[in-house]
Amino acid sequence: MSTSRLPRLLGLLALLAVACALPFALSNFRLFQFSQVYIYAIAILGLNMLTGYNGQFSLGHGAFYAVGAYVSAIMMDRWNVAYGWTIPVAGVLCLIIGFLFGLPALRLEGLYLALATFSLALAVPQILKYFEHWTGGSQGIVLTKPSAPFGLRLTPDQWLYFVTLAVLVLLFWLGANLLKGRVGRAIVAIRDNHIAAEAMGIDTALYKSLVFGVSAAYTGVAGALSASVIAFVAPDSFNVFLSVTLLIGSVIGGLASISGAVFGALFIQFVPNWAQDISKAAPWAIFGIFLIAFMYLMPFGIAGGIRRLWIRVAGAPVQGEGRGVSSPAHTTTRMEESS
Amino acid sequence: MDILIQQIVSGLATGGIYASLALALVMIYQATDVVNFAQGELAMFATYVCWTLLGAGMPYWAAFLSTLVIAFAGGVVIERVIIRPVENAPILSIVMVTLGLLVICNSLAGWIWTYVQKPFPSPFSSTPFKVGNIVFGAHDLGQIQVTLLVLLCIYLFFRFTPLGLAMRAAAHNPVSSRLVGIRVGWMLALGWGLASVFGAVAGMMVAPVLTLEPNLMGGVQIYAFAAATLGGFTSPGGAVLGGFIVGVVENLVGTYVSFIGTELKFTVALAMIIVVLLVKPTGLFGSTVVKRV
Numbered sequence: 001m002s003t004s005r006l007p008r009l010l011g012l013l014a015l016l017a018v019a020c021a022l023p024f025a026l027s028n029f030r031l032f033q034f035s036q037v038y039i040y041a042i043a044i045l046g047l048n049m050l051t052g053y054n055g056q057f058s059l060g061h062g063a064f065y066a067v068g069a070y071v072s073a074i075m076m077d078r079w080n081v082a083y084g085w086t087i088p089v090a091g092v093l094c095l096i097i098g099f100l101f102g103l104p105a106l107r108l109e110g111l112y113l114a115l116a117t118f119s120l121a122l123a124v125p126q127i128l129k130y131f132e133h134w135t136g137g138s139q140g141i142v143l144t145k146p147s148a149p150f151g152l153r154l155t156p157d158q159w160l161y162f163v164t165l166a167v168l169v170l171l172f173w174l175g176a177n178l179l180k181g182r183v184g185r186a187i188v189a190i191r192d193n194h195i196a197a198e199a200m201g202i203d204t205a206l207y208k209s210l211v212f213g214v215s216a217a218y219t220g221v222a223g224a225l226s227a228s229v230i231a232f233v234a235p236d237s238f239n240v241f242l243s244v245t246l247l248i249g250s251v252i253g254g255l256a257s258i259s260g261a262v263f264g265a266l267f268i269q270f271v272p273n274w275a276q277d278i279s280k281a282a283p284w285a286i287f288g289i290f291l292i293a294f295m296y297l298m299p300f301g302i303a304g305g306i307r308r309l310w311i312r313v314a315g316a317p318v319q320g321e322g323r324g325v326s327s328p329a330h331t332t333t334r335m336e337e338s339s
Numbered sequence: 340m341d342i343l344i345q346q347i348v349s350g351l352a353t354g355g356i357y358a359s360l361a362l363a364l365v366m367i368y369q370a371t372d373v374v375n376f377a378q379g380e381l382a383m384f385a386t387y388v389c390w391t392l393l394g395a396g397m398p399y400w401a402a403f404l405s406t407l408v409i410a411f412a413g414g415v416v417i418e419r420v421i422i423r424p425v426e427n428a429p430i431l432s433i434v435m436v437t438l439g440l441l442v443i444c445n446s447l448a449g450w451i452w453t454y455v456q457k458p459f460p461s462p463f464s465s466t467p468f469k470v471g472n473i474v475f476g477a478h479d480l481g482q483i484q485v486t487l488l489v490l491l492c493i494y495l496f497f498r499f500t501p502l503g504l505a506m507r508a509a510a511h512n513p514v515s516s517r518l519v520g521i522r523v524g525w526m527l528a529l530g531w532g533l534a535s536v537f538g539a540v541a542g543m544m545v546a547p548v549l550t551l552e553p554n555l556m557g558g559v560q561i562y563a564f565a566a567a568t569l570g571g572f573t574s575p576g577g578a579v580l581g582g583f584i585v586g587v588v589e590n591l592v593g594t595y596v597s598f599i600g601t602e603l604k605f606t607v608a609l610a611m612i613i614v615v616l617l618v619k620p621t622g623l624f625g626s627t628v629v630k631r632v
Contacts, residue, residue: 057431104617111374111572114434115564116616118376119609122561126605244438251435282450288443295432295439296424 019165028157033269035157035229038164039222040265044249045175045258046218051247052255053179054211055191057110060117062243063124064094064216066235068223073141073233074134083146083228087167090224091217098216102209121243128235140234143227160229167225171218176258178214187211188256219246252294254303263302341473346590352479353548354586355486359541360556360563361570361578362493363534368572370510370530371426373433377440379556379563381417382538384444385410386546386555387452389539390459399462403543407536414535418528448553459546482544489540490579493533506530558604562589565608569615571625581623585611 023031043065050056071093072086101120105113128135135141148159178184189197190204198204227233245268253264275286298305360378367375375381385406392402421440425433463481467474497503508516509526517523545559562585570581585608592607615622 051431104613107620108616110430111368111372112568112616112620115374115568116613119561119564119605119612122557123603123606123609126603130603130606248435248438251431255431282446284442284446285450288439288441288446291439291442292421292436295428295435299425299428299432 023158031157031161035161035164037265037269038168041262043219043222044264045261046215047250050215057114058117060120061219063120064219065223066238068220069227069233072224072227087224091221094220095213095217099213102212121240125235143231145231254301257303260303350587350590352482354583356541356545357562357566358579358582359537361566361582363537365578366534376437379560380441380444382542383555385539386542410535410539411532414532415528418531457551459551461547561608565611571622574624577624
């Protein structure tokens, strides 16, 4: 690790420099798309912590995204709170909700958890429409994009791009530290063998619900950012397809992987557009074909594919993020079959 | 009292649909440990095939049976071509593939047949059936009969035919089945075929009530999930009973609990799933899978 640290750091700094230069080279629409990519990346990193590192399936993260977006939108619309303050509030609220949802989820594994969260995702738009007084019903809430402060000469899109980039960098740094240290090892140990983890003194119940909470908080922050960037929230944009898309991004990018979150976000933001270019009539069919093809060609996602390529080129296994990407559900199923 | 009985009967009718789809889910789950998230969309696609055949002038029952044959073939082909390459992949990859199938089916149906809602004929007479003061819809009663008939056939198939026995064996213990000469891969494909037949029955029975459109099965599928969870994902009989229970509960809750109505339909299903999972995660008739560690 220590020898490869410097080039890696330099690479990251170069990427960051490119990201900071983008607003001055691209149109506002492209910038908006990249802000979306960063937002998805934050949400997917949250989902990766839960599904990739901790081995708990979630097909319902769109629900937390929706809660984040609506908390932010309602605070801005009703109480005129500045958007900057709504983001941490949304994060903390989702942390609490996620933690609470994680408690019953402790009793569920694999498929059952997937089902419970899937139905959560289906129910959310209906619940949002039901509380019309707060959420504006199916009309949603229209917001105004915040303009740049301190007299900076930036368009709102450029300013929001920098805000999302800053939040992304902060959350990725925090997430990487969390997953690298003692807590991260405990999280992965629970995924790989929760009985052994418990025998070693890890409080699995606490950790599992905490991961659920943190994961929900990341997704909630992403939702809150999206409310400002899109300047509009409506129940039907948080349908079950959003949850499915997030999971697709997380698997395509590479499950237990931090960089995978960015690859996955790029995939779910741009591939549907390409699909639309290929076939106007049935873009989702093309998207589905892409998805299935990816599963055949790169079962461990883009990050996993790159890592394999790297191993082949460098000739040595690299230690790093996302060791043992094979999901625990996989191993348990095989075990069940043989017993 | 009359209303109550009427609601229970129409609940049983919708329950039959949930039961068929739940049975399809459970069959695939038992054989491969995978929940097919595309099951409802495959059923919707089959219903559109039937609609096309009817439009070409086929009599109803001929179109119905041809659709079942086509659905069976489609299910087998999908298993052989799309699912088989990822058979040994991590379970999440297989889930991803079924999700891919879901969006493909949905999008293709919208492309071929457009998103305009289409009326779908019911094979049963439209005159309601009366017993005293209680009125039953003819379609409701017909639907219950069709569901029960299908269930009877499938029971007889699995209980009394060598092929049915082979399929059960392949699902129960693939390794030993292979040793006694059962072609496990083909049994799985047959399972997919049969599951897609049940789905097609559910689709063709529900389409006259909901009108045909590409998003026909979304709501049905979530209730089928609830039914399978309630009955237990490891028990076909339980899933069927679960379907009927869920159908009746849905109808009664919609009628008697005023603030729910149809607006919170999915939330009821969510609540049911979560309650079952918390109280009895294996469902009413499911068995706990014991694994060695």
